[in-house]
Amino acid sequence: MVARAHTVAFEGIEARPVEVQCALSPGLPGFGIVGLPDKAVSEARERVRAALNALSIALPSRRITVNLSPADLPKEGSHFDLPIALALLAAIEILPADAVDGVMALGELSLDGKLVPVLGALPAALAAAESDRALLCPEACGAEAAWVGATQVLAAGSLSEVVRHYTGQAPLTPAEAGELAPLPSSRDLRDVKGQERAKRALEIAAAGRHHLLMTGPPGAGKSMLAARLPGLLPPLSAPEALETSMIHSLAGLLDEGGISRVRPFRKPHHTASIPAIVGGGRGAKPGEISLAHNGVLFLDELPEFPRPVLETLRQPIETGEVVVARANAHVRYPARFLLIAAANPCKCGHLTDPARACAKAPHCGEDYLGRISGPLMDRFDLRIEVPPVAYRDLDLPAAGEGSAEVAERVAAARALQSARFEGRPEIRVNADAEGTLLEEIATPDAEGKALIARAADRFGLSARGYHRVLRVARTIADLDGSDTVRKLHVAEAVSYRLTVAAAES
Structure with a gap:
């Protein structure tokens, strides 16, 4: 028998x-x-x-x-x-x-x-x-x-x-x-004094899942800002929670026998290996980019990561998935994450401070940020400089808007995108749009077209950079509640790209 x-x-x-x-x-x-x-x-x-x-x-x-x-x-x-x-x-x-x-x-x-x-x-x-x-x-x-x-x-x-x-x-x-109750977060944007441009960039990044790079001296608040990004994101939808929890189940990260609607926030150390980041090892387990699926991947001290590790991010950023190929395993993991990176302007971190900059300036900054390749830099939709905050400003009253108010605008923009891409399960946010669909939803008005054309010629935007500016402009218009991408939306999107384009040209 x-x-x-x-x-x-x-x-x-x-x-x-x-x-x-x-x-x-x-x-x-x-x-x-x-x-x-x-x-x-x-x-x-x-x-x-x-x-x-x-x-x-x-x-x-x-x-x-x-x-x-x-x-x-x-x-x-x-x-x-x-x-x-x-x-x-x-x-x-x-x-x-x-x-x-x-x-x-x-x-x-x-x-x-x-x-x-x-x-x-x-x-x-x-x-x-x-x-x-x-x-x-x-x-x-x-x-x-x-x-x-x-x-x-x-x-x-x-x-x-x-x-x-x-x-x-x-x-x-x-x-x-069972379902895990969201843990109350004590991290609020009101805790961050100043840095209004950085807060605006965080809002845009959260609304359209646009990758963000922050550069600034030590202590300017880059890590503090990144830690508050999960509080701006809407909860996981039911399909997203299922996708994310399946990966976490294989990694043994589901506690208390349930799943969570809270978006993951992964922050690996800069000594992480390639298998730790993209997946692999015994059994080809998921890596950090898959554990951050539908959530945030925060890479602090970005230039300190080994160059081969950073280069492995380029393909998953574009495709939204990673294929781990080994002699005895060939597995595919989803990897649609919001990449937030932070970097000092140079090795010592004080390149922008004339009183403390070393004698190697400005070559020390070029060498340090040069560890980030041009193709990877081109994949950041937003790049901002986070200036230092004077200690006198720390006694100023709290900012008028906290995470809750910003999160409401982000949720409204995400709702517009969900309605816009209904019937297209592979496209959820503006960052996923490409080809003719991107032209349909993000073509600006006449003044906006003229502005982005001048910016592309002046700063030598690549085709990828041009399309990423359009996506960011579409998200800014969504936050503004506008059906049309106008000149002011394009201008703001271009302003977040100028430093990248200037560095590349």
């Missing part, structure tokens, strides 16, 4: 179905697992054997063979423990074979039979829904998996609870979806 259970193997955020087949045959007693398992899966036989012993279930004196099909798909992780145990219990006729065959399971077994939480419950629940099966998972993963809502989720604390459920002794109650 061959008993069957079902689980998944992960390739990026995709959960591929795996059939667990268990057969008992005559011969010397043994327990073998085949089907390209890794070390953790091969060791499942010892955990399963110990968990069954804890339930006083003796294995038959026969040859036990477990096959993980398809056999050419690599199987990694400890979540294969539970489906292997289910297939084995069905093979020895302790559990009904048809009930086991109708569920998709994942979970790690401890030696006393308890179920240990595993990564990937959310994408596994989606795979279970697609195959029209229920999902059986550890109790700690139930609230996360149940958020999918398209399939029944059974969450058990131990293997004994699973056995009692399928034998009718104590049925499990379906898990209920």
